[in-house]
Amino acid sequence: MTVDFYKYHALGNDYIILDPNKTALSLTAEIIRLLCHRHFGIGSDGILYGPFFQENGIHLRILNPDGSEAEKSGNGIRMFARYLFDTGYLKDSSFDLFTPGGKVSVEILDARASLIKVNMGAATFNSTAIPVAGPAREVIAEPLTVLDRAYAITCLSVGNPHCVIPLPNISRELAEQLGPVIENHPLFPNRINLQLLKVLDRSTIQIEIWERGAGYTLASGSSSCAAASAAYRLGLIDRNVTVIMPGGTLHIAITAAGDIYMTGPVTAVYQGTLSETLLSRS
Numbered sequence: 428m429t430v431d432f433y434k435y436h437a438l439g440n441d442y443i444i445l446d447p448n449k450t451a452l453s454l455t456a457e458i459i460r461l462l463c464h465r466h467f468g469i470g471s472d473g474i475l476y477g478p479f480f481q482e483n484g485i486h487l488r489i490l491n492p493d494g495s496e497a498e499k500s501g502n503g504i505r506m507f508a509r510y511l512f513d514t515g516y517l518k519d520s521s522f523d524l525f526t527p528g529g530k531v532s533v534e535i536l537d538a539r540a541s542l543i544k545v546n547m548g549a550a551t552f553n554s555t556a557i558p559v560a561g562p563a564r565e566v567i568a569e570p571l572t573v574l575d576r577a578y579a580i581t582c583l584s585v586g587n588p589h590c591v592i593p594l595p596n597i598s599r600e601l602a603e604q605l606g607p608v609i610e611n612h613p614l615f616p617n618r619i620n621l622q623l624l625k626v627l628d629r630s631t632i633q634i635e636i637w638e639r640g641a642g643y644t645l646a647s648g649s650s651s652c653a654a655a656s657a658a659y660r661l662g663l664i665d666r667n668v669t670v671i672m673p674g675g676t677l678h679i680a681i682t683a684a685g686d687i688y689m690t691g692p693v694t695a696v697y698q699g700t701l702s703e704t705l706l707s708r709s
C-alpha cells in the first residue's frame with residue numbers, strides 16, 4: 428500500500444496531512460505515534476486527517492503525537508485550509524470546516540493561500556464545558572499550587588481545553604516544568620493545554636506553550652485564541668492583540684459578539700511517500 432503524505436507548518440507548529448480519500452492507512456494510536464516521532468518517523472506536532480465529506484460540509488480530525496484526538500487546532504485548521512487549496516479541493520476562498528470541537532469559518536486572504544483568517548467561534552470559561560473538576564463555575568484566576576508554587580489559573584475552552592497562567596516572566600524551561608504536571612492534573616479530566624502568558628501592553632502578549640498530547644511547541648493557534656481570551660476577560664488587554672510565540676506571531680481579534688478571529692501564515696514544506704518497510708514494522 429502506497430501512503431502519500433503532505434507536510435506543512437504554521438509558525439513552526441508542524442503537521443502531517445493524511446488524506447483518507449487518497450490512502451487506506453488505518454491510523455491506530457501506534458501508527459500515529461510512529462509517524463509523528465522525530466527520530467523513528469516523519470516527525471510532527473500532530474496529524475491532520477481529512478477531508479471527510481459529509482452532508483453538512485467538510486470535516487477534519489486532529490490527532491496528537493501521543494495518539495490521542497484533539498477537538499480543535501487553530502494552526503491545524505489554517506494548514507488544512509492551505510492543503511485543500513493546494514490540492515484543488517477548494518473552489519471558494521471562504522468556506523466552513525467542521526472539527527470535533529465545532530464549526531469554524533475560514534477565509535483565504537491571498538492568492539497563494541499563505542495567509543489565512545479563521546473565525547474560531549467563542550470561548551467559554553464554564554468548568555463543565557472545559558472540563559474542570561469540582562462545582563460548576565467559571566474558572567477565572569483560581570489558585571492552584573504546582574511544584575510548591577502558587578499560581579492563578581484561568582481556564583477556558585475554545586473547542587479544546589486550555590489553562591492560562593499570567594506571569595511577569597515566562598520561559599520555555601518553566602513551560603516544560605509546569606506543562607506535564609498541569610496537563611495531567613486531576614483537576615482536568617480530559618487533560619489540558621497550558622499557556623504561560625506575559626502581557627507586554629494592551630495590544631501585545633507573549634506566550635509559551637505546552638500542548639496536551641504533544642509537549643512543548645513553538646506556536647499554537649488555539650493557544651493564542653485562549654491566551655488572548657483569558658487576558659481580555661481578566662481586563663489586561665483590548666479586543667485586538669498580537670500574540671508573540673517562539674515560532675512567530677498571530678493576530679487575534681475578539682468581537683463584541685464574542686467570536687475569536689485568528690489570522691496568520693501557513694507554509695508548505697514537502698510531499699512524500701511513506702516507506703512500506705516503516706509501516707510493516709509497526
Ligand SMILES: N[C@@H](CCC[C@H](N)C(=O)O)C(=O)O
Nearest residue numbers: 497500501502587647648649
Ligand atoms: N497546535 C494546535 C493545538 C493542537 C491540539 C492540542 N494539542 C490539543 O490536544 O488540544 C493549535 O494550533 O491550536
